[in-house]
Amino acid sequence: MASGYVYRQELLRRAREHLRQGPVVFWGPPGMGKTLLLKELARSLGLDYRTEWSRERAAYDLSGEPAEMLPGQALALAERPRRAPAETLLLGPDELEFSRQEVAELARRLRRPACAEPAWENLGGWPLLVRRALESGVCRGGQEPLRGYLEVVLGGLGDEELALLHLLTEPLPEAAWREAGWGEVVDCLLRGGWVQARSGRLLPRRAVVGRYLRETRGKPPLEALEPVLRFSLDIDPEAAFLVYRGYDAPAAARVFPLMAERLLARGEYDKVVSYWEELPPKQRTAAAALRVAEAERSRGRLREALALAEWAARQGGETEGRALNVKGTVLIHMGRYREAATALERSLERADEASRYRIMAGLGAALIRMGEFSRAVEVLEEATSLAEAASDVEMLAKMQHNLGIALHHSGRLRAALIRYREALELKAGAPPLTRSNTLLSLGEALRLLGCWQEAHEALVQALELARASGEYRAIGYAALNLGDLYLEADWLEEAEESYRLAESVLKPVEDRYGLGLMWLGQAALARKRGAVATARDALEKAERELAEGGSSLELAQVWLERARLEPGRAAYWLARAEEAAAEAGGEYHRLLARVRRVALGDLPAAKAQEVAEWVLREDAYAVALNPELVPAWLAAAADGGPARVLLEKLAFGYGCWRVYSFAGIRIFKDEEVSFPTAKEGWLLMWLWLRPNEDPMGLFEDVKRPKKRLQLAVHHLRSRLGEEWVRLRGSGYRSTPLPGVWWDAAVFEAAAAAPGFAEMRRELLGRLYRGPFVPGGPFDRERERFDWRFRELAGD
Numbered sequence: 022m023a024s025g026y027v028y029r030q031e032l033l034r035r036a037r038e039h040l041r042q043g044p045v046v047f048w049g050p051p052g053m054g055k056t057l058l059l060k061e062l063a064r065s066l067g068l069d070y071r072t073e074w075s076r077e078r079a080a081y082d083l084s085g086e087p088a089e090m091l092p093g094q095a096l097a098l099a100e101r102p103r104r105a106p107a108e109t110l111l112l113g114p115d116e117l118e119f120s121r122q123e124v125a126e127l128a129r130r131l132r133r134p135a136c137a138e139p140a141w142e143n144l145g146g147w148p149l150l151v152r153r154a155l156e157s158g159v160c161r162g163g164q165e166p167l168r169g170y171l172e173v174v175l176g177g178l179g180d181e182e183l184a185l186l187h188l189l190t191e192p193l194p195e196a197a198w199r200e201a202g203w204g205e206v207v208d209c210l211l212r213g214g215w216v217q218a219r220s221g222r223l224l225p226r227r228a229v230v231g232r233y234l235r236e237t238r239g240k241p242p243l244e245a246l247e248p249v250l251r252f253s254l255d256i257d258p259e260a261a262f263l264v265y266r267g268y269d270a271p272a273a274a275r276v277f278p279l280m281a282e283r284l285l286a287r288g289e290y291d292k293v294v295s296y297w298e299e300l301p302p303k304q305r306t307a308a309a310a311l312r313v314a315e316a317e318r319s320r321g322r323l324r325e326a327l328a329l330a331e332w333a334a335r336q337g338g339e340t341e342g343r344a345l346n347v348k349g350t351v352l353i354h355m356g357r358y359r360e361a362a363t364a365l366e367r368s369l370e371r372a373d374e375a376s377r378y379r380i381m382a383g384l385g386a387a388l389i390r391m392g393e394f395s396r397a398v399e400v401l402e403e404a405t406s407l408a409e410a411a412s413d414v415e416m417l418a419k420m421q422h423n424l425g426i427a428l429h430h431s432g433r434l435r436a437a438l439i440r441y442r443e444a445l446e447l448k449a450g451a452p453p454l455t456r457s458n459t460l461l462s463l464g465e466a467l468r469l470l471g472c473w474q475e476a477h478e479a480l481v482q483a484l485e486l487a488r489a490s491g492e493y494r495a496i497g498y499a500a501l502n503l504g505d506l507y508l509e510a511d512w513l514e515e516a517e518e519s520y521r522l523a524e525s526v527l528k529p530v531e532d533r534y535g536l537g538l539m540w541l542g543q544a545a546l547a548r549k550r551g552a553v554a555t556a557r558d559a560l561e562k563a564e565r566e567l568a569e570g571g572s573s574l575e576l577a578q579v580w581l582e583r584a585r586l587e588p589g590r591a592a593y594w595l596a597r598a599e600e601a602a603a604e605a606g607g608e609y610h611r612l613l614a615r616v617r618r619v620a621l622g623d624l625p626a627a628k629a630q631e632v633a634e635w636v637l638r639e640d641a642y643a644v645a646l647n648p649e650l651v652p653a654w655l656a657a658a659a660d661g662g663p664a665r666v667l668l669e670k671l672a673f674g675y676g677c678w679r680v681y682s683f684a685g686i687r688i689f690k691d692e693e694v695s696f697p698t699a700k701e702g703w704l705l706m707w708l709w710l711r712p713n714e715d716p717m718g719l720f721e722d723v724k725r726p727k728k729r730l731q732l733a734v735h736h737l738r739s740r741l742g743e744e745w746v747r748l749r750g751s752g753y754r755s756t757p758l759p760g761v762w763w764d765a766a767v768f769e770a771a772a773a774a775p776g777f778a779e780m781r782r783e784l785l786g787r788l789y790r791g792p793f794v795p796g797g798p799f800d801r802e803r804e805r806f807d808w809r810f811r812e813l814a815g816d
Contacts, residue, residue, distance in 0.1 A: 029058075029061075029119075029120075029123060032058070033058075033061065033062055033065055036058075036062055037062070037065070037066065047059075054119070054147075054149060057148060057149075119148050119151055120146060121141050121146075123146070124137055124140055124141045124146065124151055124155075125137040125138075125141075127151065127152065127155060128140065128155050131152075131155045131156060133155050133156075133158060136154065136155050136158055137155075140154045140155055142228065143228050143232070144227060144228070144229050147227060150170065150227070150229070168233065168237075171229070171230065175230070175233075178213075178215070181206050182206055182209055182210055182213075182215070185198075185203055185206045185207070185210065186210060186215060186216070186225060186234065187234045187241055188241045188245060188246060188249075189210075189223050189224055189225055189231075190224070190225065190235050190240075190241065191240075191241060191246060191264045191267070192219075192222040192223065192224040192260060192263075193222060193223065193246070193249050193253050193257070193260050193261070193264065194221050194222055194223075194252075194253055194256040194257045194260055195207065195218050195221060195222065195223045196221070196252070196256050197249045197252035197253040197256050197260075198223060198249055200252040201248040201249045202248075203249075207223065214226060215230070221256075221257060222257065222260055240267075240268070243268050243270060246264060250264060250265070250272075254279065258276055258279045258283055259280045259283065259284065261276050261280070262276045262277060262280040262296070266296075266299070266300070269301070271304065273300065273304055274300070274304040274305070274306050274309060277296070277297075277300065277304075277306070277308075277309040277312070278306075278308045278309050278312050280296070281293045281296075281309065281312035281313065282312060284316075285312065285315055285316060285319070288319075288452070290316040290317075290319045290320045291316075291320070293312060293313055293316035294316050294317060294320070297309065297310075297313040306336075307332075307333040307336040307338065307340040307344060308333075308340055310329045310332055310333040310344075311329070311330065311333050311340065311343055311344060311347050313329055314326040314327075314330045314333070314347050314351065315347065317329065318350070318351050319492070321492075321493050321494075323351055323354055323355050323530075326347075326351045327348065327351045327352065327355065330344055330345075330347040330348035330351055331344075331348060333347070334348060341371060342368050342371030342372055342376075343368075343376075345365070345367050345368035345371070346364075346365065346368040346376075346379070346380050346383060348361075348364045349361040349362070349363075349364035349365035349368060349380075349383050349384070349387065350383050352364060352387075353386055353387050353390060354494070356390075356533055356534050356570040358390040358391045358572075359387075359391060361383075361387040362384060362387040362388060365380055365383050365384040365387060366384065368380050369381065369384065375411070377404075377407060378404040378405075378407035378408045378411065378413070378416060378420070379416055381400050381401070381403065381404035381407070382401070382404050382408075382419055382420050384400055385397045385400045385401040385420070385423050385424070385427065386423050388400060388427075389423065389426050389427055389430065390534075390572065391572055392430075392572035392573055392574045392604070392605030392606060392607065393605075393606060394427045394430045394431045394605070394606040394607065394608075395431065395606050397423075397426075397427035398424065398427045398428060398431060401420055401423050401424040401427055402424065404420050405417065405421065405424060408420055414447055415447075415451075417447060418444045418447035418448045418451065418455070418459075419444075419455075421441075421444035421447065422441065422458065422459045422462065424440050425437040425439075425440030425441040425444065425459075425462060425466075426462055428440060429462065429465070429466050429609075430574065430605075430606065430607050430608070430609065431606060431607075431608050432607075432611075432635060433608075434469060434470050434639045435470075435638075435640070437462075437466050438463065438466055438467070438470075441459055441462055441463040441466065442463070444459045445459050445460070445463070452490065453486040453487070453490040454486070454487070454490035454492050454495055456483075456486050457482075457483045457484075457486035457487040457492075457495045457499065458483075458495060460479045460480070460482050460483035460486065461479075461480065461483040461487075461495070461498055461499050461502055463479045464476045464477075464479035464480035464483060464502055464506070465480075465502050465505075467479060468502070468505065468506050468509065468643070468759075469609060469641070469643060470639065470640065470641050470642060470643060471641065471643030471644075471646065471676065471677060471759055471760025472642070472677050472760055473506070473509070473510060473677070473744070473759045473760050473761075474677075474742050474744055474758065475677075477503075477506060477744060480499060480502050480506060481503070483495075483499040483502075484496070484499035484500060484503060493526045493527070494526075494527070494530075494532060494535070496522070496526050497523045497526040497527040497535050498523070498535060500519045500520070500522040500523040500526075501520070501523040501527075501538055501539055501542065503515075503519040504516045504517075504520040504523065504539075504542045504546075505542055508542060508545055508549070509643070509759045510744075510756065510758055510759055511549070511756055512747075513546060513549060513550065516542070520539055520542050520543055520546065523535065524536070524539050527539065532570070533566045533567070533569050533570025533571070534566075534567070534571050534575070536566045536570070537562075537563050537565075537566030537567035537570055537571050537575060538571075538575065538578075539563075540559045540560070540562040540563035540566060541560070541567075541575075541578060541579060541582060543559040543563075544556045544557075544559035544563060544582055545582055545585075547559055548582075548585060548586060553586065557586060560579060560583060560586065563579055564579050567579060572605050573601040573604045573605040574605035574606075574607040574610060576601050577597075577598040577599075577602040577605065577607060577610045577611075577614065578598075578610060580594045580595070580597045580598035580601065581594070581595070581598045581613065581614060581617075584598070584617070591617075591621055592618065592621055592623040595614050595617050595618045595621065595623065596618065596623070598610065598614040599611055599614035599615055599618065602614060608635075612632045612635055612644075613632075613644065615628055615629070615631070615632055616628075616629050616632040616644070616653045617649070617650065617653075619632075619652075619656060620649060620650050620651075620652040620653040620656075626653070626657045626660065626664075627657065628657075629653040629654065629656065629664055630657055630660070630662045630663055630664055633654065633662070633663035633664040633666070633667045634662075636663075636667060637663055637667060637670075642676045642677055642759075642760040642762070643759050643760055645667060645670070645675055646671075646675070646676060646759075646760065646761075646762060646766075646767070648766070648770035648773070651671075651767070651770040651771055651774050652774040652775070652776075652777065654667055654668050654671065655668070655771065655774055655776075655777035655780040655781055655784070656776075656777055656780075658780050659779070659780055668780065668783075668784060671762075671767055672783075672784055672787035672788055673787065674689070674762050674764075675762050676761055676762030677690070677760045677761065678690050678758075678760070678761040678762065679761075679762045680705075680757070680761060680762065680763040680764070681764055682763065682764055682765050682793060682794050683764055683765070683789055683790045683791055683792070683806075684790040684791030684792070684795065685791075685794070685795060686699070686702030686705075686797075688702070688741070694741065695740075696736055696737075697736060698733075699797070700720070700729075700733055701733050701736045701737055702794075702797075703719055703794065703797045703798065703799075704719060704730070704733045704734070705746075705755065706794055706797065707719060707798075708746065708754065708756075709756060709757060709763075710799070710802055712755075712756075715752070716753065717730060718798070719733075730753075734746050734753055744758060745758070764788050765793065765806070767784075767788060768785060768789065768806065768809075771784045771785055771788070772785065772809055772813055781813065782813065785810060789806070789810045793806045793807075
């Protein structure tokens with residue numbers, strides 16, 4: 022059986038091909054164009070056209086007695102003796118139809134081009150029906166002469182078939198019709214080509230048939246549809262809702278929440294809002310309003326979502342608790358965290374045991390935004406236990422994520438990583454947005470710990486998934502965190518591009534928290550470029566935005582940056598930052614402010630011991646290897662304790678990667694990385710030490726030096742990672758990534774630290790194990806390190 026739509030010439034070709042093997046049967050309802058096709062086929066074969074009436078009603082052939090037919094009209098074409106009926110090829114209604122182009126061409130020949138599109142939309146490709154409509158200029162079934170034709174055509178149907186065809190003018194799922202006992206009649210109409218299944222729903226194949234039945238018989242009685250509607254609620258609630266809405270039936274309000282839940286799960290937010298707007302006010306319920314509020318929130322229309330949630334809460338009753346929960350969730354997205362916490366606490370008072378953990382998840386998120394991380398950990402740990410007991414995987418994934426955030430800001434970064442990774446496992450088949458959010462948090466924690474490459478991989482994936490979801494906040498925050506990551510690696514062009522992307526999506530929706538963090542990053546970027554005035558202006562904007570949309574933790578970050586911009590008042594700003602971070606429970610930033618105060622000489626060296634203990638517990642490579650903090654480790658190490666242990670680690674290698682360049686180049690991660698030749702290591706050192714000099718000189722002793730340089734770059738990138746060597750303009754660029762321990766960098770940081778002569782000599786003596794990159798082309802660097810070591814060793 023042929024299937025699908027084909028052009029008429031292709032249909033003729035198929036017929037000619039199969040005629041060589043035996044009979045071909047063209048089958049379809051009256052008016053499908055079988056006779057028209059027969060004439061055209063006879064002409065293309067060079068045969069005389071003639072009709073022979075056979076015992077079978079309305080059967081034609083070209084020569085000889087026609088083949089045995091199935092009931093109904095058929096057309097037999099034969100040039101050779103027929104085969105058995107079971108071997109006969111059938112071409113059904115779909116293949117006999119006119120295409121849209123053929124309808125347009127027929128309309129042009131009949132001098133009615135304006136009727137072509139209405140005829141196609143109303144009648145499809147039913148050839149005789151289309152021709153009559155074009156000839157008369159009438160394309161609606163309730164008007165003559167089409168009405169008379171349709172009466173004749175439909176007169177061939179039985180009462181049950183005609184009754185069902187009338188009911189099918191209200192499209193409902195095919196499965197629901199069968200469940201309601203109409204299966205045999207459905208099969209009959211499908212075989213006759215009267216109905217079709219579209220998106221799982223049955224409806225008349227020709228729109229004109231449906232219109233004719235509605236115009237002549239009116240709408241089907243709702244009570245006749247009720248048995249099918251009951252089954253439709255489980256199969257396709259949207260179809261049931263549309264039918265009830267068409268009858269202005271009160272049941273539409275009852276079906277709306279179920280339908281909206283299905284649409285929300287598919288991400289069809291606009292459709293939910295559109296259906297709500299079409300509902301009469303008397304059919305709008307609190308339960309329905311809450312679904313619409315979720316759709317508006319997902320579309321970024323937070324004010325509209327809040328208004329709907331507040332309206333639902335005012336209705337009271339059983340939905341009040343849910344309405345307060347939705348209100349709290351929307352307020353979190355609007356940055357109004359204290360109001361959100363109040364609404365969620367009120368919702369928690371009205372909640373049953375089954376829904377408590379869901380509300381607690383939202384409350385934990387609000388507490389995180391308020392900076393109350395210790396309380397957030399308590400709430401979320403209880404909520405996680407309840408979700409595990411309920412085997413609610415989806416909510417458990419969300420709470421593992423939020424618990425990770427609370428631990429993260431409490432300074433327990435390694436514990437946070439465990440929660441984030443567990444959340445990602447639980448979200449394996451989740452939509453892009455939910456995975457993006459967790460990858461975003463994972464990337465930020467990895468960045469703070471100094472695991473730069475892993476952070477980069479997580480954040481790039483987070484941005485890709487955010488773009489796939491289309492959610493503005495996810496795109497903005499992923500871009501924002503990527504900007505911070507690039508800034509730490511001194512990839513300034515990439516950082517600027519990321520911050521601009523964040524601004525473009527966060528500014529239109531007035532996300533003050535995100536915009537404040539974006540301006541904070543812009544301030545640091547301008548400072549690194551030496552544009553102090555621009556940096557100060559950006560920092561002022563950051564402080565204004567975060568004073569409204571953030572917490573004291575974000576203000577602590579502003580003051581940490583201000584300490585760099587105003588070195589004369591650095592002690593003042595660092596003290597304020599430490600105090601604000603302590604108030605918010607932000608352990609990471611509190612410790613960072615404290616150790617910077619020690620390095621500055623504003624606090625006693627002993628105060629750095631607490632920070633060193635935290636660094637060792639969390640393996641916070643980014644803090645340990647920060648050059649501006651080395652004086653603090655030197656000062657505190659004299660008293661032993663954790664700072665002394667940390668200094669030992671800095672002397673022998675402490676980081677996610679370890680690069681040794683004194684007494685020979687060796688690179689380790691979990692194990693040593695090997696290269697084909699020594700020149701790969703030499704090239705890396707060249708790019709780090711001589712960024713403005715062409716490294717081609719390393720390969721002057723080989724044939725095709727440019728090719729050899731490219732090969733060395735390939736070896737470095739394939740063994741270390743794409744991020745280690747980048748192509749910029751016409752040359753290669755590389756700098757040590759954050760979290761990479763390099764003995765020469767630690768040497769330079771210790772050499773530059775004022776005072777602490779004894780601890781400094783000890784550290785330098787352990788680092789300097791011999792000449793710099795022996796055998797390599799680094800005479801200048803060897804002399805500089807050797808001279809610097811002798812000078813400082815003699816202090």
